[in-house]
Amino acid sequence: MSTQEIAAETQVEMITVMIDGFEVTVPKGTLVIRAAEKLGIQIPRFCDHPLLDPVGACRQCLVEIEINGRKFPKPQASCTIPVEPGMIVNTQLTSPVADKAQQGIMELLLINHPLDCPVCDKGGECPLQNQAMSNGREESRFEGYKRTFEKPINISSQVLLDRERCILCARCTRFSEQIAGDPFITLNERGALQQVGIYEKDPFESYFSGNTVQICPVGALTGASYRFRARPFDLVSTPSACEHCASGCDMRTDVRRGKTLRRLAGDDAQVNEEWNCDKGRWAFKYVTQKDRITTPLVRGEDGELHEASWPEALHAAATGLEANRAAVLVGGRATLEDAYGYSKFARIALRTNDIDFRARLTSDEERNFLASHVVGTNVHYKDLDRADHVVLLGFEAEEESPIVFLRLYKQVRKRAMKVTAVAPFASRGNKKLNAELIATAAGNEASAIGKISGLTSKSVILIGERLSESTGAISAAVALSQSSGAKLAWIPRRAGERGALEAGAIGNLLPGGRPVTETAARVDLQAAWGVEGLPSSVGRDTEAILKDLHDGNIEALLIGGVDPLDISAHHHDGLKKAFVVSLEIRHSAITEIANVVLPVAAVVEKSGTFVNWEGRPRSFETAIEESLTRSDVRILSMLADEMGTPINLPTVTAAREEFNSLGNWEARSSFTPVSPTSVSASGNQALLSSWRLLLDAGSLQDGENNLAGTVHPSVAVISENRANSLGVKNGDLITVSTSHGSITLPCEINAIEENSVWIPRNSVDSKVIATLGVASGPVSVVKA
Amino acid sequence: MSDFHLEPKRSDAIEKAAQSAVPVTGTEPASFVKQLKGFWVTFRTMFKKPNTIEYPEVKPEVQPRFHGRHQLNRYEDGLEKCIGCELCAWACPADAIYVEGENNSEENRMSPGERHAKVYQINYLRCIFCGLCIEACPTRALTMTNEYEIADDKREKLIWEKEDLLAPLRNGMLMPPHPMYPGSDHHNYYRGEIKEAHPSQDVNK
Numbered sequence: 008m009s010t011q012e013i014a015a016e017t018q019v020e021m022i023t024v025m026i027d028g029f030e031v032t033v034p035k036g037t038l039v040i041r042a043a044e045k046l047g048i049q050i051p052r053f054c055d056h057p058l059l060d061p062v063g064a065c066r067q068c069l070v071e072i073e074i075n076g077r078k079f080p081k082p083q084a085s086c087t088i089p090v091e092p093g094m095i096v097n098t099q100l101t102s103p104v105a106d107k108a109q110q111g112i113m114e115l116l117l118i119n120h121p122l123d124c125p126v127c128d129k130g131g132e133c134p135l136q137n138q139a140m141s142n143g144r145e146e147s148r149f150e151g152y153k154r155t156f157e158k159p160i161n162i163s164s165q166v167l168l169d170r171e172r173c174i175l176c177a178r179c180t181r182f183s184e185q186i187a188g189d190p191f192i193t194l195n196e197r198g199a200l201q202q203v204g205i206y207e208k209d210p211f212e213s214y215f216s217g218n219t220v221q222i223c224p225v226g227a228l229t230g231a232s233y234r235f236r237a238r239p240f241d242l243v244s245t246p247s248a249c250e251h252c253a254s255g256c257d258m259r260t261d262v263r264r265g266k267t268l269r270r271l272a273g274d275d276a277q278v279n280e281e282w283n284c285d286k287g288r289w290a291f292k293y294v295t296q297k298d299r300i301t302t303p304l305v306r307g308e309d310g311e312l313h314e315a316s317w318p319e320a321l322h323a324a325a326t327g328l329e330a331n332r333a334a335v336l337v338g339g340r341a342t343l344e345d346a347y348g349y350s351k352f353a354r355i356a357l358r359t360n361d362i363d364f365r366a367r368l369t370s371d372e373e374r375n376f377l378a379s380h381v382v383g384t385n386v387h388y389k390d391l392d393r394a395d396h397v398v399l400l401g402f403e404a405e406e407e408s409p410i411v412f413l414r415l416y417k418q419v420r421k422r423a424m425k426v427t428a429v430a431p432f433a434s435r436g437n438k439k440l441n442a443e444l445i446a447t448a449a450g451n452e453a454s455a456i457g458k459i460s461g462l463t464s465k466s467v468i469l470i471g472e473r474l475s476e477s478t479g480a481i482s483a484a485v486a487l488s489q490s491s492g493a494k495l496a497w498i499p500r501r502a503g504e505r506g507a508l509e510a511g512a513i514g515n516l517l518p519g520g521r522p523v524t525e526t527a528a529r530v531d532l533q534a535a536w537g538v539e540g541l542p543s544s545v546g547r548d549t550e551a552i553l554k555d556l557h558d559g560n561i562e563a564l565l566i567g568g569v570d571p572l573d574i575s576a577h578h579h580d581g582l583k584k585a586f587v588v589s590l591e592i593r594h595s596a597i598t599e600i601a602n603v604v605l606p607v608a609a610v611v612e613k614s615g616t617f618v619n620w621e622g623r624p625r626s627f628e629t630a631i632e633e634s635l636t637r638s639d640v641r642i643l644s645m646l647a648d649e650m651g652t653p654i655n656l657p658t659v660t661a662a663r664e665e666f667n668s669l670g671n672w673e674a675r676s677s678f679t680p681v682s683p684t685s686v687s688a689s690g691n692q693a694l695l696s697s698w699r700l701l702l703d704a705g706s707l708q709d710g711e712n713n714l715a716g717t718v719h720p721s722v723a724v725i726s727e728n729r730a731n732s733l734g735v736k737n738g739d740l741i742t743v744s745t746s747h748g749s750i751t752l753p754c755e756i757n758a759i760e761e762n763s764v765w766i767p768r769n770s771v772d773s774k775v776i777a778t779l780g781v782a783s784g785p786v787s788v789v790k791a
Numbered sequence: 792m793s794d795f796h797l798e799p800k801r802s803d804a805i806e807k808a809a810q811s812a813v814p815v816t817g818t819e820p821a822s823f824v825k826q827l828k829g830f831w832v833t834f835r836t837m838f839k840k841p842n843t844i845e846y847p848e849v850k851p852e853v854q855p856r857f858h859g860r861h862q863l864n865r866y867e868d869g870l871e872k873c874i875g876c877e878l879c880a881w882a883c884p885a886d887a888i889y890v891e892g893e894n895n896s897e898e899n900r901m902s903p904g905e906r907h908a909k910v911y912q913i914n915y916l917r918c919i920f921c922g923l924c925i926e927a928c929p930t931r932a933l934t935m936t937n938e939y940e941i942a943d944d945k946r947e948k949l950i951w952e953k954e955d956l957l958a959p960l961r962n963g964m965l966m967p968p969h970p971m972y973p974g975s976d977h978h979n980y981y982r983g984e985i986k987e988a989h990p991s992q993d994v995n996k
Contacts, residue, residue: 158905159905233905235893235905239882240881
């Protein structure tokens with residue numbers, strides 16, 4: 008919220024002050040440095056950051072201040088002093104005293120700052136360089152030796168620290184403590200030897216460490232993967248949106264000669280403020296991996312994939328899809344426009360509603376909930392800022408939507424907002440949120456949700472995608488929302504899921520939330536599309552599609568960016584039998600069985616829109632213009648033409664315009680609650696629970712070794728009683744197994760719900776669905 | 792608007808030249824004396840030193856500060872002076888220089904300190920030989936030689952790579968990558984204290 012918005016909402020007193028002879032009126036509590044900014048007066052600063060608490064560490068922003076005719080005896084730091092009535096401020100522009108003081112501070116800061124700008128990554132975009140030019144002396148009077156340290160030191164595998172460049176502004180340490188809640192770095196020593204350091208025992212394993220690199224006003228903190236790669240004038244910057252999760256961060260992509268060199272957090276006060284997570288910042292090398300598909304591939308008579316021309320591949324794909332009953336799996340990473348393309352293609356070219364964007368475990372309960380409570384709705388970050396109580400159901404904020412976590416943490420820190428989590432144990436993120444834990448085994452969430460009380464209409468219930476894995480839990484959450492008036496929001500993990508829902512890439516909805524079973528909605532869409540007889544029965548969901556491929560009820564599949572092992576370890580022979588057309592950027596398990604593979608553009612190579620969990624469109628433009636690849640929607644349009652059933656979406660812009668012109672269908676289908684079931688385990692058995700960690704074995708993180716270095720180690724969490732009965736200590740290996748397979752991990756004894764065992768869902772050494780074949784339910788736990 | 796002229800005004804100099812021009816008169820041959828006077832110039836010039844230089848057989852000497860093609864210099868032990876800072880590329884008004892930096896590692900040390908140029912290209916189709924790049928260079932890695940024969944028959948050949956620009960190894964120099972002089976760090980190099988390679992640096996042998 009901007010200061011004006013806050014003032015308007017809370018009726019804050021306004022104060023008028025005089026800065027450099029100009030009057031400015033600002034809300035009470037505004038800092039002098041910000042009031043000057045309103046006038047366009049730039050006071051030099053290093054430690055000051057609008058989103059961090061004032062600290063007055065660098066002293067660069069000294070100004071002369073006079074209140075009611077009484078002058079401060081010395082210049083004051085304008086970043087720590089709030090405005091007062093009758094205040095007269097003279098900055099370096101009008102006060103020789105302030106100007107001289109600033110020059111003196113700059114001289115002191117530069118005494119120990121090395122003159123290695125040519126080597127330093129910050130050179131060219133460095134606040135110290137710039138402000139030394141604008142507010143410093145022209146000549147140095149320092150003749151001694153500068154202090155040196157051994158350089159650089161790794162404070163994590165992806166963040167490097169050059170201590171001699173540090174000017175001790177404490178931005179990084181304040182960020183870690185105040186914004187991320189990970190106080191892993193701090194200022195050590197005193198005097199000239201003061202330096203940023205890490206604790207010996209706790210590595211700097213914060214998911215937000217990249218932000219410290221971005222806010223460092225000198226080149227003291229640098230990212231290992233961008234180190235020495237480029238200069239700002241090399242780079243072409245494009246505003247973009249993050250493709251990694253549903254938080255919807257505003258980003259900036261910097262490209263040189265057709266290659267992404269770095270990504271930075273953009274500045275969007277409504278969404279990510281100025282922050283992002285390390286995955287969004289550093290995981291972009293998957294685009295340039297060697298296994299990138301560059302030409303269409305068609306499986307020949309010999310059973311091998313061969314490179315083919317576009318007309319040849321489109322013909323092969325069209326023939327196969329026409330001849331067989333086909334279904335569509337979209338995957339959660341498609342943009343709104345691409346998802347709309349899949350949705351329209353399924354309805355017009357394939358004449359089916361058998362389409363699902365949920366490349367994960369799903370339930371009909373969830374699908375009905377999405378149609379009745381999610382599509383077309385808006386709950387905003389602002390509602391989290393104002394909430395009196397936030398409930399997390401099947402949702403680990405820090406791991407599954409890190410910017411939501413930052414927003415929650417901000418309110419928890421500022422006003423001790425109440426957070427309640429239904430989870431098997433208090434994860435690190437939930438501990439930081441001071442969340443009240445309702446310890447629940449996976450599968451029994453419904454009864455735990457029934458125990459939550461004290462919600463008001465200002466409360467927010469956040470439902471993660473994993474809640475659908477527990478029968479009746481979503482119904483219980485809906486009931487809780489209805490009885491208390493609390494807002495309900497659904498936060499999927501992948502960036503494209505909400506957009507795909509809006510685009511109707513699901514069996515029970517057409518684009519714009521039109522129910523497939525409602526005649527009026529179909530007629531409306533038929534008129535807009537200029538077609539007749541859209542399919543009217545509810546389509547199959549992801550699991551049903553896979554099962555019917557196996558049973559032979561469906562013989563062809565159009566699949567975009569889906570790893571079948573995310574969904575299920577069974578039914579894979581069904582995929583082998585079917586005619587599979589895959590739209591992919593890189594070789595995967597699907598390309599091995601696909602009959603036709605069509606290469607598509609990665610996010611940086613196309614324009615599009617992601618819809619974040621709020622329902623807010625996040626449009627982005629093409630960052631790499633040189634690319635020859637095309638967006639999914641363009642390829643689907645060509646394929647539909649080849650099949651003789653055109654969908655007329657030749658460009659991303661055309662798809663966006665057509666989708667926007669359709670508008671939303673106001674009437675919502677009703678939600679039928681599902682009665683809960685409960686699960687239990689005994690003896691050697693435990694109830695498995697798991698979620699994905701932010702940094703794991705996800706394919707979009709491939710190729711970035713520095714990022715992989717800060718992945719949290721995989722552990723199996725068990726309760727103390729279970730550890731005693733198994734006879735294991737912290738760190739001993741235990742094996743979690745089902746009839747399908749087993750995973751062995753070191754154990755961590757934690758206050759977890761007695762019947763539960765927790766392991767990460769998709770880490771390198773713990774691929775739950777692929778190995779165990781299930782994601783929840785009873786598993787055997789034994790000492791390895 | 793009264794002093795607006797449609798026709799350009801003839802300058803005084805042109806006016807003067809027109810007046811002093813010798814009018815062409817008569818078509819009869821010049822007198823013998825006049826001819827002798829003319830041939831005397833030719834005869835006298837036969838005994839003067841000719842101004843023509845037989846280029847390319849004879850290469851003229853240029854002034855020591857002539858802006859010729861660039862050179863990437865080395866320290867006395869053979870390590871490269873270039874740190875890949877791109878200041879030359881930044882200074883270049885013709886956008887003729889392209890640099891990509893890279894980390895030095897112990898196995899792959901091309902220059903003292905932390906950083907070296909992985910890619911260094913000068914596009915001589917664009918270079919205007921202004922010399923701003925060598926002024927910008929913080930380590931005196933980039934200088935200009937007196938060499939001016941850069942013309943070539945293919946455009947691609949006029950993009951010079953790092954290996955084309957690097958100074959040749961002189962006596963006492965070793966071909967990088969190799970470690971820094973034992974017991975020294977980058978500061979010793981920058982102060983010019985390294986005079987020749989040490990035998991222990993010769994790891995390529």
